[in-house]
Every structure is written in structure tokens, then in C-alpha cells.
Amino acid sequence: MKFITIDKKDWTKGIDKSRKTYQLFGPVKDENGCKIKELDKDLAPEMDYHESVMSAKSVLFPQTETLLTANLDESVEDHHIMKRAKNEYTPRAVLGIRPYDAKAILLVKLNFDTDEYRDPYWCDAYEATTLVGLGITHPGPFDFSTSVGSGPFGEEGLDILMADLDDHYLAKVLTPKGEAYAAACGFDAAADDKESQALFDILQLEAEKNITSRVETDKLKDKALLDLHEAPFWDDIAFACINCGTCTYVCPTCWCFDIQDETKQKQSSRFRNWDTCMSPLFTRHATGHNPRGAKVQRVRQRFMHKLKYFLDKYDQGIMCVGCGRCVKSCPVNIDIRQVAHTMNTFEKKD
Numbered sequence: 001m002k003f004i005t006i007d008k009k010d011w012t013k014g015i016d017k018s019r020k021t022y023q024l025f026g027p028v029k030d031e032n033g034c035k036i037k038e039l040d041k042d043l044a045p046e047m048d049y050h051e052s053v054m055s056a057k058s059v060l061f062p063q064t065e066t067l068l069t070a071n072l073d074e075s076v077e078d079h080h081i082m083k084r085a086k087n088e089y090t091p092r093a094v095l096g097i098r099p100y101d102a103k104a105i106l107l108v109k110l111n112f113d114t115d116e117y118r119d120p121y122w123c124d125a126y127e128a129t130t131l132v133g134l135g136i137t138h139p140g141p142f143d144f145s146t147s148v149g150s151g152p153f154g155e156e157g158l159d160i161l162m163a164d165l166d167d168h169y170l171a172k173v174l175t176p177k178g179e180a181y182a183a184a185c186g187f188d189a190a191a192d193d194k195e196s197q198a199l200f201d202i203l204q205l206e207a208e209k210n211i212t213s214r215v216e217t218d219k220l221k222d223k224a225l226l227d228l229h230e231a232p233f234w235d236d237i238a239f240a241c242i243n244c245g246t247c248t249y250v251c252p253t254c255w256c257f258d259i260q261d262e263t264k265q266k267q268s269s270r271f272r273n274w275d276t277c278m279s280p281l282f283t284r285h286a287t288g289h290n291p292r293g294a295k296v297q298r299v300r301q302r303f304m305h306k307l308k309y310f311l312d313k314y315d316q317g318i319m320c321v322g323c324g325r326c327v328k329s330c331p332v333n334i335d336i337r338q339v340a341h342t343m344n345t346f347e348k349k350d
């Protein structure tokens with residue numbers, strides 16, 4: 001770990017230099033807000049943004065991704081044999097990612113990179129990616145990241161953490177990937193480690209003071225799974241939901257997908273698309289049976305997965321980093337903080 005300073009006058013020149021070896025992603029503003037997108041040549045990241053509507057999850061898990069392809073032309077030797085699609089995993093860097101979104105990637109990794117199963121598409125993209133974070137000096141009103149083990153200057157999952165200090169960035173280089181990226185940019189002006197850490201600590205404390213929103217999770221682990229599953233409050237929670245799926249698409253820790261096959265002339269491909277557990281189609285079987293055919297079952301699934309199943313399975317906290325996107329985006333104001341409170345304080349009546 002070491003600190004470097006980056007004069008803002010050198011920032012764009014440096015990241016442009018890194019384009020020789022890295023594909024760049026970062027915050028881009030449009031009429032619908034800020035999203036983390038690929039930075040085409042000459043497009044610089046908007047580093048002065050507050051919140052992004054969408055997280056960086058699509059860098060590792062694109063909305064549509066081809067998995068396998070097959071040639072259906074019977075005149076070729078290996079026709080009809082499905083082969084892994086030739087996706088590119090060139091080095092890439094995500095600039096200006098928020099610390100809670102980097103932590104979210106680690107939570108998603110628990111699902112895509114296990115001892116029993118490794119999703120090669122997600123894992124290869126992860127290996128190729130360097131995460132350059134930007135601390136949050138002015139947290140928004142929906143941010144409750146400090147109560148779920150992240151925070152405005154959290155380091156988990158990041159390769160570099162930067163603080164915006166008006167005319168320059170102070171950067172804490174956390175991993176060899178971060179070192180390689182700083183070198184590719186030519187950012188090498190060393191800063192005093194002790195003074196820099198003290199400054200980071202102050203910035204973190206100041207930012208954390210502005211986060212007043214919290215989520216209660218301390219009793220969830222001890223609740224019996226079936227008691228929560230059968231609890232009477234789910235109808236009330238689900239009543240207003242319109243199953244639009246927005247909460248899951250904007251969530252950096254949601255990973256549901258659907259797999260489809262498509263054939264065009266002599267080429268067949270199998271691809272996956274983001275999907276949502278809030279949609280009735282997501283669990284409908286080919287027979288027509290649907291184990292989660294009712295809205296209340298789907299709403300319960302979303303919250304039980306995030307706040308109970310994940311917690312019980314991995315013992316690494318809840319499947320939420322407190323970014324607040326789902327709270328802000330839900331058209332009917334369903335709020336995971338209130339649901340967590342209801343679950344956390346629930347006592348089964350005998």
C-alpha cells in the first residue's frame with residue numbers, strides 16, 4: 001500500500017495514456033442521470049458526480065452476453081458443436097467507482113466464483129478488471145452503506161481509492177493491480193503515507209457523519225428461516241409492488257439472468273440477459289407450473305434472499321451494500337430498510 005498524488009491537470013493525459021493497454025469505464029452523465037459506461041476515445045469520466053443510476057455491475061456482467069456459439073453449416077467439420085464465445089477479456093479499468101459498488105462486486109463474487117462452480121465469463125472479466133474508486137465526500141440521503149460494512153471511504157474490493165482534494169487527487173494504491181494501473185497512467189508522485197492516511201481518516205469521519213440512514217440486521221441471523229418465510233407481514237409489504245423489476249436492475253448485488261438460444265441462418269448462439277426475480281416469467285416452468293406465481297411470493301423471495309438466505313449461506317453479512325438505489329428508484333416507495341426492520345424485529349406468536 002502506498003499513496004500518490006495526481007494533479008488534476010495531469011489526470012486526463014494520464015488515463016489517456018493507459019488506453020494503450022486498458023479499456024476504460026467510468027461515470028457518464030446523460031439526460032437520465034449518471035451511469036457507469038465504457039469511455040470511448042476522448043470521453044473522460046465525469047468525476048464530479050454524486051450518485052450513478054446504474055452501478056458498475058455491467059462491466060463484469062453485461063446486460064446481454066453471448067456464452068456459446070455453434071456453426072450449423074453441415075459442410076464444416078465441427079458443425080452443431082457449441083463452443084465458448086470468443087469474448088474479449090482485455091485489461092479494463094473502472095474509474096471513479098463508488099466504494100459500496102466495489103464491495104458489491106465482492107458479494108457477487110461469492111456466487112460466481114465458488115469452490116464447486118466458477119462462472120468463467122464473470123470470473124475472466126473480474127480478473128481483467130482494475131477498480132479505481134473515488135471516496136464519497138458528500139453522501140446522499142439514501143446512502144446507508146455504513147450500517148452494512150461499507151462506507152464512503154470503504155476499501156474492500158478496490159485496487160485504488162482516491163480522494164478528491166480540489167486541484168488534485170490523493171490516491172491510496174491498495175493492490176498490485178492498482179500499482180500496474182497507476183504505472184500505465186504514469187502517476188508516480190509519491191505522497192507521505194502517514195500524513196495521507198491521517199487525511200483519509202479525517203475525510204472518512206466527516207463523510208460518515210453525514211450518513212444518518214441505517215438498516216437493522218443484527219437479529220436476522222438468529223431468526224428461524226421458516227418463521228420469517230411464513231410471517232404474516234409479506235402481504236402488506238408486497239401490496240403496492242407493481243413487479244417492475246427496477247429495484248433488481250439498479251442493484252449492484254443482484255445477478256439473476258435468463259438464458260436464450262437464437263439462430264440466424266447458419267449461426268446459433270446461446271446468450272444470457274439480465275432477468276429479475278420480480279417477474280412471474282422468471283420462475284415459470286416449461287410445464288406452465290410456477291413456484292412463485294403470486295406477487296407476494298416474488299417480493300418475499302427478493303427480501304428473503306438479500307436479508308436471510310445469503311446471510312445464512314455465506315455468513316458475510318446481507319446481500320446489500322446500502323447504496324440506496326432501490327429505495328430511490330422504486331415507483332411505489334418500497335424500502336429495504338423498513339423491510340429489514342420488520343424482519344429484524346419479528347417475533348413469532350405461538
Ligand code: SF4
Pocket residue numbers: 240241242243244245246247248278329330331332333334
Ligand atoms: S421497484 Fe418497487 S414496484 Fe418495482 S419490483 Fe421493485 S419493489 Fe416492486
Ligand code: SF4
Pocket residue numbers: 247250251252253254306319320321322323324325326327336
Ligand atoms: S438492495 Fe438496494 S440498497 Fe442494497 S445494494 Fe441493492 S440497490 Fe443498493
